[in-house]
Amino acid sequence: MSTISEVARRAGVSSATVSRVVSNRGYVSAETRAKVLKAVEELDFVPNAMARGLKTKQSRLIALLVPEIVNSFYTTIARGVEDVANEHGFQVILGNTDESTVKEKTYVDLMVANHIDGIILAPAGRSGRHLKALQAREVPAIVVDRSVEGFKADFVRGDSVNGALQLTQHLLGLNHRQIVFINGDPETSSARDREVGFRAALTNAGIAVDERWISHGTWFIDDAEARTDRVLTEAPGFTAIFAANNFMAIGALRALRRHGRRVPEDMALVCFDDVEVAAEIDPFLTVMAQPAYTMGTLAAQLLLERINGRFTGPAREVVLTPRLLVRRSCGAMSGTGNAEADDGHIGATPEAAARA
Amino acid sequence: MSTISEVARRAGVSSATVSRVVSNRGYVSAETRAKVLKAVEELDFVPNAMARGLKTKQSRLIALLVPEIVNSFYTTIARGVEDVANEHGFQVILGNTDESTVKEKTYVDLMVANHIDGIILAPAGRSGRHLKALQAREVPAIVVDRSVEGFKADFVRGDSVNGALQLTQHLLGLNHRQIVFINGDPETSSARDREVGFRAALTNAGIAVDERWISHGTWFIDDAEARTDRVLTEAPGFTAIFAANNFMAIGALRALRRHGRRVPEDMALVCFDDVEVAAEIDPFLTVMAQPAYTMGTLAAQLLLERINGRFTGPAREVVLTPRLLVRRSCGAMSGTGNAEADDGHIGATPEAAARA
């Protein structure tokens, strides 16, 4: 583990000069530069980021905290963040908070202790109390996907209210009147927004909301499965399920299977957020897809503007419009004459045709 | 951004005492401890990890580098790593190398500069030349999924040779004799191993290998799509496709769709690695699933043993057995009397039944 002074000694210069060469600033003669570079090469010198950061108080690191690393919605955001960050010479370090504010706080403290230059997070809980370390240190921060109370930051999100409204209206348009809503964690704003949209759609259509058909819990698959299971046994009589996100839909599907209910014949199923790979294999689930990659690139851009001080105004909010992708799970494709889509073979589907 | 000396001043003690309290070592009276803790609380003191790391030369950070963050195979490994690491008081920072040794080197240098305590990586390329920074600094390292030449480290992997052999034999057992193999990047050991298994299965069965039906490239979806497209036009006459991983299978599927070929009627399709969420929605793809989560937990355990010096022996290799999951895409389920599985409705499938 060679240090800057070893390099200096070997090159026959001072450590100040090595520093100038390595970080490319200040005056250095071509000759000296070559000598130093040679020594750097020979000793395989990598500047100690801790020592450097200790002095400069920056790390060229941005943190990204997501609640569920296995969900491609969040990893797609991550790709967007990474692409933009790397373009600007920043590295991204990713943390998985597992929908837990405790883990989130641990990560935030870790990131703060390591003096990250900025942070992008999809917060787990409703309150931002555990984020005060960020606020106190004025770490540039961007919130994505879900808001958090008592924490001022730019906010990039999808339009959950309208998305849920439209998705529900889509079901209503297919003559579903009894709809179950399997919501996520009401501590997260996206869950609350989606419920608002769902209720609005019913109310607008003059349909009374049956509270037995709305449930809250966590964003985990198992929980959605359990709640779907419960509503199937305790309050049947509905014809469609609206799952608050892609994972909730998978949970619902599991429960439906266990009850021997087929989708879409016996039950329509739609959800927020796409599952791209699954849709590639079989365009089955009708979803309200959010532009996850764009959410990531935008969040990173806003963050970089804050970090380099190009923007210093009050918190901004960017709202992205989700897109309805009608596939088979809502029953909308029945009787369209699309044999492939209806007989379960994977073949030329409308989507594939559209893509081609 | 309060420092240890500010805390010390406020508590009326020396910074050494604050350090003892904060890091819980050495003698401190209960009274002093309380005073210090109060000051820490009041000033919202978070020790500067850079300063600390500079002195102690450790970070309690382990790095995980994966080639494709969107692929759930790798994020599932990440979950395993994280769970074990957190249990032992280590934090995981994740980097996405995008199958690029250049990005990989950038991350490795970054991690080294930040003095991570250890690293787990699924290497992108064949050579480990760009990893010499790790070796030189004796950073404990674990390689997962794919080996890398010239880099000594514990290695946790699936049995690709046998997995591919069995998967191919499965196709042979279904009377497929003309099989296309869409491989990944031959620079990665897993790709080479899978090809070995594939060829062995054919040879064992006395079938000549048609080289037009074996292609190499990258691990990216688009590339698999292009190659499948090409083989469909240039060398048709095959009845099954073996894709070297889940993403390759998706690419193949896209190409098949474009050509109007249905799976499994017109073409069987199998691959390495599962796509869990997709299988949950529709158990379609027959796959050779690897125990990704276990790969992660094992890798983390081996790494921690290295970090804390409990194990110092030569490089170990752990080989995990993949599992064949027969679903519909290979045609094996046809005529099994399982209506649901064959008519494309999502309902009670054999898998669901097994799970229940």
Next chain:
DNA sequence: GGCTGATATGTAAACGGTTCCACAGTCTTT
């Protein structure tokens, strides 16, 4: 009463960089 060992606290020197400042030599400019 002096010794030993445990407890408690402070002083100051690292750790490995960056950067301000000083100094010197070389050009330009007037």
Next chain:
DNA sequence: AAAGACTGTGGAACCGTTTACATATCAGCC
């Protein structure tokens, strides 16, 4: 020819911790 600007380099302070070492108190014991 003197002044000023530019170029090139080194010395040393500093960033915020940890920790070896020094010092001090106190209890227990011969």
